[in-house]
Amino acid sequence: MADLEVLLFDVDGTIANTERDGHRIAFNEAFAEEGLDWNWSVELYGKLLAVTGGKERxxxxxxxxxxxxxxxxxxxxxITHLHKTKTAHYTRMMAEGAIPLRSGIKRLLDESREAGIRLGIATTTTPENVTALLRSGLGDEGESWFEVVAAGDIVPKKKPAPDIYIWAMEKLGVKPDVCAALEDSHNGIMSVNDADIPTVIITVNGYTEHEAFPGANLVVDQLGDPGTPCKALSGSCEGRSYVDLDLIRSLHAG
Structure with missing residues (x-):
């Protein structure tokens, strides 16, 4: 196996738990603003998450x-106008600090940057949503930590299709065998698998904890931090209490 050079991150549910108390709330606020009597409950939104992309949802x-x-x-x-209204509500929520980063994300990003690992984003959410979240969680320069941000409608097919990961790797000029991906959902891992990326770490959330993750090297409840240990649901953390860059390198080496 080639040495690990790149970490590619999904956003929603992976970098932050944005779905239930972020996107869902923003959709409902957009519906109200546009005079629609729609309301997406927590349960209904879980069903809608089977489809990636806001307009598609x-x-x-x-x-x-x-x-x-x-x-x-x-x-x-x-639908496009309604989704733009929703995006405006979501970016406002992020600017207000409504959704924190998940445990271990900031630490792993810091470790990777210090070690010279290249970072990228591969997500179906809009670029505006990515920017808002990264600025909220990492500061005004947060987006610059990532060499490529593959987001939104830049590819014709969204996850579970592999297009967004393929696009990101093409922009980085790398082959799949030097990459590892961090995801949170079945749609996400299917996208990674079909892009031929060999190493996948899954951090589940309330919506995805019962999904299947074929081919995942490790499934955990969170990346974890010192004092906030992760729990391995599938695979092994190799004696560590949280997922760090050395563990990902070990998983990648096979």
Missing amino acids: IKHYLQHFNTEFQLPADGDAF
Whole structure:
């Protein structure tokens, strides 16, 4: 196995637990602002997460959970506007510090930068959402920590398709065998697997803890920190109480 050179991070659910108390709330605020009587409960949103991408999620909701709603003549424009309204609410929430980074993320990023590991983002959320979260959690220069930010609609197919990871690796000029990915969902690991990235660490959350993660090297409840240990759900932390760069290198080496 080639030496580890790159860490690629998913965002929502991986860098921060943004889904239930971030994106879901922002969607509901957007619905209210636009005069819609829709409300996505915690349970319903868990079902909607089967589809990646905000605009795609709205379409899925209308096709399967709110079939009586009549879209305007230009349905795509309506959904795009609604999603932009939601993004505005989400970025405001992030600017207010509503969602902290998950345990171990800042530490692992610091370790990786110090060791010369290249960092990238591979996500289906919008670039505006990524920027807002990184600035909130890492400061105004947080986005610059990542050499490439692959986000939103820059590829034709979203996760579980591998397109976003392939695009990120092309921009970095690297092959899959020098990469490791950090994800939180079944859709995410399927995307990583089909991009031929050999090393995957999964940090589950309340929405994904019961999903299947075929091919994952390690599944944990969180990356953990000193004093806040992680729990291995599948695979081994090799005697460590939290996931650090040395552990990821060991997993990558096989």
